[in-house]
Amino acid sequence: MTTPPADGSGLRIGFVPGVTLTKWTTIWRDRYRSTPLEVVEVAQADQRRVLDAGEVDLCFVRLPIEVDGLHLIPLYEEAPVVWVSKEHPIAAVDEVTLADLAHETVLTEADPSGINQVALEIAVLRVPMSIARTHSRRDLTYRPVTDAEPTRIGLAWRMDDPHPLTDEFIGVVRGRTPHSSRTRQERARTPKPPEPAPAKSRDRGRGRGRPRRR
Missing domain, CATH: 3.40.190.10 (Periplasmic binding protein-like II)
Known part of the structure:
Protein backbone atom coordinates (compact mmCIF):
# COMPACT_ATOMS: atom_id res chain seq x y z
CA MET A 1 0.00 0.00 0.00
CA GLU A 78 -20.36 11.38 -23.69
CA ALA A 79 -22.86 10.23 -26.32
CA PRO A 80 -25.82 12.61 -26.82
CA VAL A 81 -29.36 11.26 -26.50
CA VAL A 82 -32.91 12.57 -26.50
CA TRP A 83 -34.90 11.61 -23.42
CA VAL A 84 -38.62 11.16 -24.04
CA SER A 85 -41.81 9.70 -22.66
CA LYS A 86 -42.38 6.08 -23.65
CA GLU A 87 -45.60 7.25 -25.25
CA HIS A 88 -43.81 9.76 -27.46
CA PRO A 89 -43.44 8.86 -31.20
CA ILE A 90 -39.65 9.06 -30.88
CA ALA A 91 -39.78 6.06 -28.55
CA ALA A 92 -40.84 3.93 -31.54
CA VAL A 93 -37.56 4.46 -33.45
CA ASP A 94 -34.00 3.34 -32.73
CA GLU A 95 -32.26 6.69 -33.25
CA VAL A 96 -32.94 10.26 -34.33
CA THR A 97 -31.19 13.24 -35.93
CA LEU A 98 -31.29 16.91 -35.02
CA ALA A 99 -33.73 17.44 -37.89
CA ASP A 100 -36.14 15.00 -36.23
CA LEU A 101 -36.21 17.32 -33.20
CA ALA A 102 -36.85 20.50 -35.18
CA HIS A 103 -40.52 20.71 -34.20
CA GLU A 104 -40.03 19.61 -30.59
CA THR A 105 -39.57 21.72 -27.50
CA VAL A 106 -36.04 20.65 -26.63
CA LEU A 107 -34.75 21.15 -23.09
CA THR A 108 -31.17 20.61 -21.97
CA GLU A 109 -31.39 20.82 -18.16
CA ALA A 110 -32.30 17.55 -16.45
CA ASP A 111 -33.87 19.20 -13.41
CA PRO A 112 -37.15 17.96 -11.84
CA SER A 113 -39.20 20.53 -13.78
CA GLY A 114 -37.72 19.46 -17.11
CA ILE A 115 -38.11 15.76 -16.40
CA ASN A 116 -41.77 16.30 -15.48
CA GLN A 117 -42.34 18.13 -18.78
CA VAL A 118 -40.84 15.16 -20.61
CA ALA A 119 -43.10 12.75 -18.74
CA LEU A 120 -46.13 14.85 -19.73
CA GLU A 121 -44.92 14.94 -23.39
CA ILE A 122 -44.69 18.72 -23.25
CA ALA A 123 -41.00 18.62 -24.15
CA VAL A 124 -38.04 16.33 -24.79
CA LEU A 125 -34.64 16.47 -23.10
CA ARG A 126 -31.35 16.40 -25.01
CA VAL A 127 -28.73 15.27 -22.53
CA PRO A 128 -25.64 13.05 -22.29
CA MET A 129 -26.49 9.35 -22.14
CA SER A 130 -24.86 9.14 -18.71
CA ILE A 131 -27.49 11.49 -17.24
CA ALA A 132 -30.39 9.60 -18.81
CA ARG A 133 -29.00 6.37 -17.35
CA THR A 134 -28.37 7.87 -13.92
CA HIS A 135 -31.90 9.28 -13.60
CA SER A 136 -33.70 6.45 -15.40
CA ARG A 137 -37.48 6.19 -14.92
CA ARG A 138 -39.90 3.50 -15.99
CA ASP A 139 -42.07 5.96 -17.88
CA LEU A 140 -39.16 7.47 -19.84
CA THR A 141 -36.71 6.21 -22.45
CA TYR A 142 -33.92 7.67 -24.56
CA ARG A 143 -32.66 7.41 -28.13
CA PRO A 144 -29.23 8.37 -29.61
CA VAL A 145 -29.00 11.63 -31.54
CA THR A 146 -26.65 10.54 -34.30
CA ASP A 147 -25.49 13.94 -35.60
CA ALA A 148 -25.27 15.89 -32.34
CA GLU A 149 -21.89 16.87 -30.92
CA PRO A 150 -20.80 14.77 -27.93
CA GLN A 185 8.91 15.06 -3.75
CA GLU A 186 8.27 11.54 -2.51
CA ARG A 187 10.96 10.17 -4.81
CA ALA A 188 13.39 12.81 -3.57
CA ARG A 189 12.67 11.87 0.05
CA THR A 190 13.23 8.18 -0.62
CA PRO A 191 16.90 7.33 0.07
CA LYS A 192 18.63 5.53 -2.74
CA PRO A 193 19.64 2.03 -1.63
CA PRO A 194 23.41 1.46 -1.57
CA GLU A 195 24.81 -0.42 -4.50
CA PRO A 196 25.87 -3.96 -3.60
CA ALA A 197 29.60 -4.52 -3.24
CA PRO A 198 31.16 -6.60 -6.03
CA ALA A 199 31.28 -10.28 -5.23
CA LYS A 200 34.70 -11.61 -4.27
CA SER A 201 36.17 -14.09 -6.66
CA ARG A 202 36.29 -17.62 -5.33
CA ASP A 203 39.75 -18.04 -6.84
CA ARG A 204 41.23 -15.06 -4.96
CA GLY A 205 44.01 -16.21 -2.62
CA ARG A 206 44.03 -19.77 -3.91
CA GLY A 207 47.24 -19.23 -5.78
CA ARG A 208 45.99 -20.52 -9.11
CA GLY A 209 48.86 -21.91 -11.14
CA ARG A 210 51.16 -22.72 -8.14
CA PRO A 211 52.87 -26.10 -8.37
CA ARG A 212 51.67 -28.81 -6.02
CA ARG A 213 53.93 -30.01 -3.28
CA ARG A 214 55.23 -33.53 -3.74
Whole structure:
Protein backbone atom coordinates (compact mmCIF):
# COMPACT_ATOMS: atom_id res chain seq x y z
CA MET A 1 0.00 0.00 0.00
CA THR A 2 1.36 3.43 -0.98
CA THR A 3 1.60 6.13 1.69
CA PRO A 4 0.81 9.65 0.42
CA PRO A 5 2.38 12.80 1.85
CA ALA A 6 1.13 13.48 5.37
CA ASP A 7 -0.83 16.74 5.45
CA GLY A 8 -3.42 15.95 8.08
CA SER A 9 -6.42 16.06 5.77
CA GLY A 10 -8.18 14.03 3.13
CA LEU A 11 -9.24 14.89 -0.38
CA ARG A 12 -12.61 16.24 -1.50
CA ILE A 13 -13.73 15.44 -5.05
CA GLY A 14 -16.65 17.09 -6.85
CA PHE A 15 -18.47 15.58 -9.82
CA VAL A 16 -21.27 16.70 -12.10
CA PRO A 17 -24.34 14.45 -12.57
CA GLY A 18 -23.71 11.50 -14.87
CA VAL A 19 -20.09 10.91 -13.85
CA THR A 20 -19.46 7.53 -12.21
CA LEU A 21 -16.53 7.50 -9.78
CA THR A 22 -16.73 3.94 -8.46
CA LYS A 23 -13.61 2.63 -10.21
CA TRP A 24 -11.41 5.51 -9.07
CA THR A 25 -12.72 5.74 -5.51
CA THR A 26 -12.27 1.98 -5.07
CA ILE A 27 -8.63 2.18 -6.20
CA TRP A 28 -7.99 5.19 -3.95
CA ARG A 29 -9.47 3.59 -0.85
CA ASP A 30 -7.48 0.42 -1.47
CA ARG A 31 -4.22 2.28 -2.15
CA TYR A 32 -4.55 5.04 0.49
CA ARG A 33 -6.60 3.39 3.20
CA SER A 34 -5.72 5.88 5.91
CA THR A 35 -6.49 8.96 3.78
CA PRO A 36 -10.17 10.04 3.66
CA LEU A 37 -11.75 10.65 0.26
CA GLU A 38 -15.05 12.54 0.12
CA VAL A 39 -17.10 12.80 -3.07
CA VAL A 40 -19.71 15.51 -3.60
CA GLU A 41 -22.22 15.81 -6.46
CA VAL A 42 -22.15 19.30 -7.95
CA ALA A 43 -24.68 20.91 -10.28
CA GLN A 44 -23.12 21.70 -13.64
CA ALA A 45 -23.97 25.37 -13.17
CA ASP A 46 -21.88 25.37 -9.96
CA GLN A 47 -18.84 23.44 -11.18
CA ARG A 48 -16.59 26.49 -11.53
CA ARG A 49 -17.90 28.15 -8.37
CA VAL A 50 -17.10 25.23 -6.07
CA LEU A 51 -13.54 25.11 -7.40
CA ASP A 52 -13.03 28.85 -6.95
CA ALA A 53 -14.51 28.73 -3.45
CA GLY A 54 -12.32 25.79 -2.42
CA GLU A 55 -15.36 23.67 -1.61
CA VAL A 56 -13.72 20.82 -3.53
CA ASP A 57 -10.06 20.11 -4.29
CA LEU A 58 -10.68 18.64 -7.74
CA CYS A 59 -13.85 18.35 -9.80
CA PHE A 60 -15.02 16.18 -12.67
CA VAL A 61 -16.53 18.86 -14.88
CA ARG A 62 -18.63 18.89 -18.03
CA LEU A 63 -17.15 21.08 -20.73
CA PRO A 64 -17.25 23.87 -21.65
CA ILE A 65 -15.91 25.55 -18.53
CA GLU A 66 -13.93 28.75 -18.11
CA VAL A 67 -10.37 27.47 -17.62
CA ASP A 68 -8.66 30.71 -16.52
CA GLY A 69 -6.80 29.82 -13.33
CA LEU A 70 -7.51 26.10 -13.67
CA HIS A 71 -5.63 23.01 -14.74
CA LEU A 72 -7.83 20.75 -16.88
CA ILE A 73 -7.30 17.19 -18.09
CA PRO A 74 -9.78 16.05 -20.79
CA LEU A 75 -10.94 12.52 -19.98
CA TYR A 76 -13.69 11.17 -22.23
CA GLU A 77 -16.68 12.00 -24.44
CA GLU A 78 -20.36 11.38 -23.69
CA ALA A 79 -22.86 10.23 -26.32
CA PRO A 80 -25.82 12.61 -26.82
CA VAL A 81 -29.36 11.26 -26.50
CA VAL A 82 -32.91 12.57 -26.50
CA TRP A 83 -34.90 11.61 -23.42
CA VAL A 84 -38.62 11.16 -24.04
CA SER A 85 -41.81 9.70 -22.66
CA LYS A 86 -42.38 6.08 -23.65
CA GLU A 87 -45.60 7.25 -25.25
CA HIS A 88 -43.81 9.76 -27.46
CA PRO A 89 -43.44 8.86 -31.20
CA ILE A 90 -39.65 9.06 -30.88
CA ALA A 91 -39.78 6.06 -28.55
CA ALA A 92 -40.84 3.93 -31.54
CA VAL A 93 -37.56 4.46 -33.45
CA ASP A 94 -34.00 3.34 -32.73
CA GLU A 95 -32.26 6.69 -33.25
CA VAL A 96 -32.94 10.26 -34.33
CA THR A 97 -31.19 13.24 -35.93
CA LEU A 98 -31.29 16.91 -35.02
CA ALA A 99 -33.73 17.44 -37.89
CA ASP A 100 -36.14 15.00 -36.23
CA LEU A 101 -36.21 17.32 -33.20
CA ALA A 102 -36.85 20.50 -35.18
CA HIS A 103 -40.52 20.71 -34.20
CA GLU A 104 -40.03 19.61 -30.59
CA THR A 105 -39.57 21.72 -27.50
CA VAL A 106 -36.04 20.65 -26.63
CA LEU A 107 -34.75 21.15 -23.09
CA THR A 108 -31.17 20.61 -21.97
CA GLU A 109 -31.39 20.82 -18.16
CA ALA A 110 -32.30 17.55 -16.45
CA ASP A 111 -33.87 19.20 -13.41
CA PRO A 112 -37.15 17.96 -11.84
CA SER A 113 -39.20 20.53 -13.78
CA GLY A 114 -37.72 19.46 -17.11
CA ILE A 115 -38.11 15.76 -16.40
CA ASN A 116 -41.77 16.30 -15.48
CA GLN A 117 -42.34 18.13 -18.78
CA VAL A 118 -40.84 15.16 -20.61
CA ALA A 119 -43.10 12.75 -18.74
CA LEU A 120 -46.13 14.85 -19.73
CA GLU A 121 -44.92 14.94 -23.39
CA ILE A 122 -44.69 18.72 -23.25
CA ALA A 123 -41.00 18.62 -24.15
CA VAL A 124 -38.04 16.33 -24.79
CA LEU A 125 -34.64 16.47 -23.10
CA ARG A 126 -31.35 16.40 -25.01
CA VAL A 127 -28.73 15.27 -22.53
CA PRO A 128 -25.64 13.05 -22.29
CA MET A 129 -26.49 9.35 -22.14
CA SER A 130 -24.86 9.14 -18.71
CA ILE A 131 -27.49 11.49 -17.24
CA ALA A 132 -30.39 9.60 -18.81
CA ARG A 133 -29.00 6.37 -17.35
CA THR A 134 -28.37 7.87 -13.92
CA HIS A 135 -31.90 9.28 -13.60
CA SER A 136 -33.70 6.45 -15.40
CA ARG A 137 -37.48 6.19 -14.92
CA ARG A 138 -39.90 3.50 -15.99
CA ASP A 139 -42.07 5.96 -17.88
CA LEU A 140 -39.16 7.47 -19.84
CA THR A 141 -36.71 6.21 -22.45
CA TYR A 142 -33.92 7.67 -24.56
CA ARG A 143 -32.66 7.41 -28.13
CA PRO A 144 -29.23 8.37 -29.61
CA VAL A 145 -29.00 11.63 -31.54
CA THR A 146 -26.65 10.54 -34.30
CA ASP A 147 -25.49 13.94 -35.60
CA ALA A 148 -25.27 15.89 -32.34
CA GLU A 149 -21.89 16.87 -30.92
CA PRO A 150 -20.80 14.77 -27.93
CA THR A 151 -20.19 16.41 -24.59
CA ARG A 152 -16.87 16.02 -22.79
CA ILE A 153 -15.85 15.30 -19.23
CA GLY A 154 -12.60 16.58 -17.72
CA LEU A 155 -10.85 16.74 -14.36
CA ALA A 156 -10.15 20.29 -13.15
CA TRP A 157 -8.34 21.83 -10.19
CA ARG A 158 -7.04 25.25 -9.20
CA MET A 159 -3.60 26.38 -10.34
CA ASP A 160 -3.05 28.20 -7.05
CA ASP A 161 -3.12 26.33 -3.74
CA PRO A 162 -3.46 22.75 -5.03
CA HIS A 163 -4.07 20.04 -2.44
CA PRO A 164 -0.92 18.04 -1.54
CA LEU A 165 -2.65 14.85 -2.71
CA THR A 166 -3.70 16.18 -6.13
CA ASP A 167 -0.89 14.33 -7.94
CA GLU A 168 -1.87 11.05 -6.31
CA PHE A 169 -5.51 11.34 -7.36
CA ILE A 170 -4.56 12.27 -10.93
CA GLY A 171 -2.35 9.19 -10.97
CA VAL A 172 -5.31 7.02 -9.96
CA VAL A 173 -7.53 8.51 -12.68
CA ARG A 174 -4.84 8.05 -15.31
CA GLY A 175 -4.26 4.44 -14.34
CA ARG A 176 -0.77 4.77 -12.93
CA THR A 177 0.59 2.04 -10.69
CA PRO A 178 1.28 2.85 -7.03
CA HIS A 179 5.01 3.18 -7.78
CA SER A 180 4.67 5.43 -10.80
CA SER A 181 2.10 7.71 -9.17
CA ARG A 182 4.49 8.86 -6.47
CA THR A 183 5.26 12.55 -6.64
CA ARG A 184 8.72 13.91 -7.33
CA GLN A 185 8.91 15.06 -3.75
CA GLU A 186 8.27 11.54 -2.51
CA ARG A 187 10.96 10.17 -4.81
CA ALA A 188 13.39 12.81 -3.57
CA ARG A 189 12.67 11.87 0.05
CA THR A 190 13.23 8.18 -0.62
CA PRO A 191 16.90 7.33 0.07
CA LYS A 192 18.63 5.53 -2.74
CA PRO A 193 19.64 2.03 -1.63
CA PRO A 194 23.41 1.46 -1.57
CA GLU A 195 24.81 -0.42 -4.50
CA PRO A 196 25.87 -3.96 -3.60
CA ALA A 197 29.60 -4.52 -3.24
CA PRO A 198 31.16 -6.60 -6.03
CA ALA A 199 31.28 -10.28 -5.23
CA LYS A 200 34.70 -11.61 -4.27
CA SER A 201 36.17 -14.09 -6.66
CA ARG A 202 36.29 -17.62 -5.33
CA ASP A 203 39.75 -18.04 -6.84
CA ARG A 204 41.23 -15.06 -4.96
CA GLY A 205 44.01 -16.21 -2.62
CA ARG A 206 44.03 -19.77 -3.91
CA GLY A 207 47.24 -19.23 -5.78
CA ARG A 208 45.99 -20.52 -9.11
CA GLY A 209 48.86 -21.91 -11.14
CA ARG A 210 51.16 -22.72 -8.14
CA PRO A 211 52.87 -26.10 -8.37
CA ARG A 212 51.67 -28.81 -6.02
CA ARG A 213 53.93 -30.01 -3.28
CA ARG A 214 55.23 -33.53 -3.74
